Amino acid sequence: MNIHEYQAKNILKSYGVRIQEGLVADTPERAVDVAKQLNAETGTEWYVVKAQIHAGGRGKGGGVKLAKNIDQVRELSNQILGMQLVTHQTGPEGKKVHKVLIAEDVYYPGASEPKEYYLSILLDRAKGWNVIMASTEGGMDIEEVAEKTPEKIIKEWIDPKVGLQGFQARKVAFALGLEGKAFKEMVKFISALYKAYVATDSSQFEINPVLKTSDDKILAVDAKVNLDDNALYRHPDLAELRDITEEDELEVEAGEAGLNYVKLDGNVGCMVNGAGLAMATMDIIKLSGGEPANFLDVGGGANAQTVEAGFRIILKDPNVKAILINVFGGIVRCDRVAQGVVEAYKNIGEINVPIIVRLQGTNAEEGARVIEESGLKVTSAIVLKDAAEKVKEALA
Numbered sequence: 001m002n003i004h005e006y007q008a009k010n011i012l013k014s015y016g017v018r019i020q021e022g023l024v025a026d027t028p029e030r031a032v033d034v035a036k037q038l039n040a041e042t043g044t045e046w047y048v049v050k051a052q053i054h055a056g057g058r059g060k061g062g063g064v065k066l067a068k069n070i071d072q073v074r075e076l077s078n079q080i081l082g083m084q085l086v087t088h089q090t091g092p093e094g095k096k097v098h099k100v101l102i103a104e105d106v107y108y109p110g111a112s113e114p115k116e117y118y119l120s121i122l123l124d125r126a127k128g129w130n131v132i133m134a135s136t137e138g139g140m141d142i143e144e145v146a147e148k149t150p151e152k153i154i155k156e157w158i159d160p161k162v163g164l165q166g167f168q169a170r171k172v173a174f175a176l177g178l179e180g181k182a183f184k185e186m187v188k189f190i191s192a193l194y195k196a197y198v199a200t201d202s203s204q205f206e207i208n209p210v211l212k213t214s215d216d217k218i219l220a221v222d223a224k225v226n227l228d229d230n231a232l233y234r235h236p237d238l239a240e241l242r243d244i245t246e247e248d249e250l251e252v253e254a255g256e257a258g259l260n261y262v263k264l265d266g267n268v269g270c271m272v273n274g275a276g277l278a279m280a281t282m283d284i285i286k287l288s289g290g291e292p293a294n295f296l297d298v299g300g301g302a303n304a305q306t307v308e309a310g311f312r313i314i315l316k317d318p319n320v321k322a323i324l325i326n327v328f329g330g331i332v333r334c335d336r337v338a339q340g341v342v343e344a345y346k347n348i349g350e351i352n353v354p355i356i357v358r359l360q361g362t363n364a365e366e367g368a369r370v371i372e373e374s375g376l377k378v379t380s381a382i383v384l385k386d387a388a389e390k391v392k393e394a395l396a
Contacts, residue, residue, distance in 0.1 A: 001227045002054045003241045006101045008223035011238075015196035017189060018219040020211070022103030024052065031077035034102045035070055045069070046105035049076040051097040054246040056141075056224070057087030063097065066105065073102060098245060106221065110214025116221075117176055118142055119190070120206040121197045130158040130197070132190065134172050138209035164194040178212070185218035186210075200238060201231030250313050257309040259298055266291025268391060269314035269323040269353075271307070273298050273332065281326045284384055288392040293320045307337065308344035315351065322354045322394040324387060329361030338367035342374045354379065354394035358387035 003011075009019045021042050023034035035047050051063030058064050063085045067073040077100050086094035107114050116138030124131045134154040137145045145152055154175045158164050166187075173186040189210065197205050206224040213219065232239040244252050254261030260275070268290040272278040275297050282292040294314060298306045307325075314320055327337045341357055358381040359367040371380040379394075381387040 001229050001232065001239075001242055002246070003225055003227065003238075004052045004054070004099070004101075004243065004246075005050065005223055006052060006099075007241045008225035009220060011200060011225060012193065012196055012220055012223055015199065016192040017196060018185075018217065019223070020048075020103050020106050020219055020221045022048075022050075022101045024099050024101050025077065026081070026099050028074045028077040028081065031081075031100060031102050032070055032074050035067075035073040038102060038104055042104045044104035047073050048101075048103040048105055049073060049080060050101040050103060051080050051083070051085050052099040052101055053085055053090070053095040053097060054243070055085075055087050055089040055095060057089055058085065061085050061087040061090075061094075063087070077102075095246065106211060106213055106219065108214060112214055112216070114214050115212040116209035117212070118145070118208045119193070119210045120204065120208070121194060121202075122204040122206075124157065127157060129160060130194075132156045132158065132164075132168075132172055132194070134176060136176055138211075140208075142206075142208070158194070163198070164191065166191075169194075180216065182212050182216040182218065185216060186212075189218045189220075200225075201228045201234060202226060203228045250316055254296070254309075254313050257306065257313075259296060259306065259310055259313070261297075261310075261313060262295040263317065264292050264294050265319070266293040267319055267321045267395070269293045269296070269317065269320040271296045271298060271310045271314065271323065271325045273327050273337075277326060277328055280384075281324060284326075284388045285324060285391060288388040288395070290322070290391055290395050293317055305340075307340035308347055311344045311348055311351075315348070315353070320353055322356065322391055324391055325355065325357045326384075326387065327357075327359050327361075329359065329364060329367070333363045334359040334361055334367030335363040335370055336367075338370035341378065342370060342376060345374075345376050345378065351377070356381055356387055356390045356394065358382065358384065 006024045013019050025031040025034050047067045049065045051058050065076040067076050080100055083097050084094040085097050118135040118138045120133045135152050137152050156168050156172050169187045169190040173183050178186050204226040207220045209221050211221045248263050250263055251261055268285045270281050272281045278297045285292045298310050355378045357371050368380045371378050379390050381390055
């Protein structure tokens with residue numbers, strides 16, 4: 001589960017990670033109030049107005065602006081709130097900005113120049129260990145750094161049996177070229193960050209940039225935190241941070257219906273029981289000349305209600321030109337799924353896209369007979385090759 005920057009920073013701060021202080025606002029008037037509060041607490045006179053959406057590249061899209069006084073805080077907040085912010089991660093449709101973070105300006109003059117670094121923690125699935133990734137090239141897309149200057153990416157793997165050791169935090173700080181106070185601050189920063197990562201059952205922390213200020217403090221200027229959905233039952237307080245306005249509407253609706261759904265950009269909707277079979281079905285669609293419009297797993301206990309919910313969600317995608325239902329009758333009987341398809345079709349009413357139903361397993365023949373005798377515009381298939389051919393015909 002993704003969360004907003006201001007939420008991520010609050011989590012980090014609670015574990016002792018130094019952050020760029022800030023307060024969130026949802027109106028220009030509230031932005032002015034929190035800017036004044038921030039001035040009283042930190043003494044800052046310049047402010048950064050930052051759009052809060054679940055996407056990177058906000059600065060390049062015009063969602064991060066520097067305000068040099070309170071009047072500019074109001075003006076810039078008014079510009080950013082309500083805008084449709086387009087970044088390389090939002091797609092061309094962008095995302096509407098509902099909140100802004102008013103943060104202190106931490107790029108103040110001093111004894112040395114501020115310096116930006118990159119730092120992240122994530123799971124290396126191949127190795128089964130957490131890995132700290134760091135780079136001196138902070139503020140840049142890490143993908144670009146990896147492509148052009150991979151030697152500038154530092155990696156330190158953490159044995160989960162023993163956790164982060166002090167020498168490892170020092171090793172990363174040394175590799176970043178730090179010394180003196182800044183070195184000690186970075187070691188503390190890395191240690192606190194790793195503690196937060198493990199304690200919150202997160203799947204990824206990305207701090208870009210980590211800033212060394214002109215007086216050698218180390219702090220998080222931005223923070224992207226992804227919480228492991230499977231562990232949220234252990235963190236009800238973190239589960240409450242979910243913002244469904246940042247999620248795809250169809251995926252939210254599917255979740256409420258108990259379906260595993262991910263929207264894609266193709267033209268063939270698919271409904272399957274089982275994640276592995278769903279992936280194979282998407283391959284079948286590709287081989288037939290189509291493109292999958294979604295991943296939809298209705299689970300092993302599919303019934304008329306789940307099938308109908310799946311139908312309704314798929315049909316809300318205007319790009320869908322055909323629907324392939326691929327069910328293996330193991331836990332669930334194929335004739336029951338077929339009856340569910342027929343009932344769902346009748347409840348929804350007129351469906352203007354071809355529907356191909358492939359049933360295999362327990363009572364597959366009975367299920368095919370239910371489909372064929374229904375009188376509805378539903379095509380039955382038994383083998384995968386047959387289903388692929390019928391999808392191809394439907395798209396012709």
